[in-house]
Amino acid sequence: MSExxxxxxxxxxxxxxxxxxxxxxQRPKRKALQEHPLCDEILLYASDxxxxxxxxxxxxxxxxxxxxxxxxxxxxxxxxxxxxCSEAQLTADVHRAVCRLRELDLLEAEGALRPKAAEGERRP
Amino acid sequence: MTDARTRYxxxxxxxxxxxxxxxxxxxxxxxxxxxxxxxxAGDVVGRLCAGCAPRGYFLRWDQDHVKTASLDHLxxxxxxxxxxRLIGARPDLVWLHAGAAALQGRAVLVSGVSGRGKSTIITSxxxxxxxxxxxxxxxxxxxxxxxxxxxxTPMYRxxxxxLLPPSRLQEVRKVEAAINPAGVCRTxxxxxxLILPSYAAGQPAALSACSSSSAALELLQNCLNFPxxxxxxxxSLCDLVKAVPTLRLSFSSGTDAAQLLAQxxxxx
Numbered sequence: 001m002s003e004x005x006x007x008x009x010x011x012x013x014x015x016x017x018x019x020x021x022x023x024x025x026q027r028p029k030r031k032a033l034q035e036h037p038l039c040d041e042i043l044l045y046a047s048d049x050x051x052x053x054x055x056x057x058x059x060x061x062x063x064x065x066x067x068x069x070x071x072x073x074x075x076x077x078x079x080x081x082x083x084x085c086s087e088a089q090l091t092a093d094v095h096r097a098v099c100r101l102r103e104l105d106l107l108e109a110e111g112a113l114r115p116k117a118a119e120g121e122r123r124p
Numbered sequence: 125m126t127d128a129r130t131r132y133x134x135x136x137x138x139x140x141x142x143x144x145x146x147x148x149x150x151x152x153x154x155x156x157x158x159x160x161x162x163x164x165a166g167d168v169v170g171r172l173c174a175g176c177a178p179r180g181y182f183l184r185w186d187q188d189h190v191k192t193a194s195l196d197h198l199x200x201x202x203x204x205x206x207x208x209r210l211i212g213a214r215p216d217l218v219w220l221h222a223g224a225a226a227l228q229g230r231a232v233l234v235s236g237v238s239g240r241g242k243s244t245i246i247t248s249x250x251x252x253x254x255x256x257x258x259x260x261x262x263x264x265x266x267x268x269x270x271x272x273x274x275x276x277t278p279m280y281r282x283x284x285x286x287l288l289p290p291s292r293l294q295e296v297r298k299v300e301a302a303i304n305p306a307g308v309c310r311t312x313x314x315x316x317x318l319i320l321p322s323y324a325a326g327q328p329a330a331l332s333a334c335s336s337s338s339a340a341l342e343l344l345q346n347c348l349n350f351p352x353x354x355x356x357x358x359x360s361l362c363d364l365v366k367a368v369p370t371l372r373l374s375f376s377s378g379t380d381a382a383q384l385l386a387q388x389x390x391x392x
Contacts, residue, residue, distance in 0.1 A: 034355045034358055034359070036340075036358065036359055036362035038335075038336035038337045038340060038362060038365065038366060039335075039336055041335060041336065041337040042337065043337050043340050043341065043358070043362055045355060045358040047354055047355055050350075050351070050354075052340075052341055052344050052358060054335075054337035054338060054340070054341045055337070056335075056337070
């Protein structure tokens, strides 16, 4: 990898864009909300919206892994191991959960979800 | 000095003074707050004045006022404004839209939006010998998880014979429930259970488990002074549902529902 600035129209940029379009490579990151765990569930409070949200056990499991480091594929793999079911079985559920969390505005905006630059790579 | 035209509605040492020249208004106020009237004691947190205006009635406070055409509307505003001032006088408490009754020093909190059957259940529990704490507004001490008495006269809607949508609830006029003055609790009581009622036409009374997060969400929706507390109320109410059993109660008969609650409560 050359160490020059990435040209917005270079091949590399296009490939990066394609990678970002793959939903499995998104790294959802939860917003900084007030959290209160209740048994295996969790209640969230968004003070800016003055709204509270209740997540059941499976939604909480996804929420906990929305840390901006795990990709959706990582989340499926992690939960697959935890709940002893295949990654493929979980994929649709995890996508649905992340989609719902995003609809409720509980995750950071998409722009913050770009895959991290590979080590040694430079950004413009 | 006591004025014959003024009544003092009291809560935990705070008083709201209501004055009126109209006997009907004073009589209605006395009915609504029978268990909360006290002689003037000094710590007056609000003053309201109600009376007749051209083509209706007025309610005045500080520099503001409302006018209404009907006495019913005036009395609604008057009750609301009295309660609002008492809530404002104790911002340290978390005020819930809930009823409460106690037995053997432990209270059940019955929370829910209008029309869920709070008053029916509370008055039915009191008919079984429980102590009355509150019908509609329950002040909760978030530090000790105790509920204070706020014994407004309970008003319930007689059974309409069918389930009504919220928009039609007002068609059924509330009637006053008789509470023995000796049965009114005068001290704060620890909360031992949270009940979320719902009317189920023709069904026997039944209790079912309610997840803590659903219960907390319902309590938050029924918190009357949430903006005062924000995150503090959020965590306090979550702590409460973690500490006590939370149950959904579906019922069609208040008496059956109260008997079921009493059985469960006594064996807890």
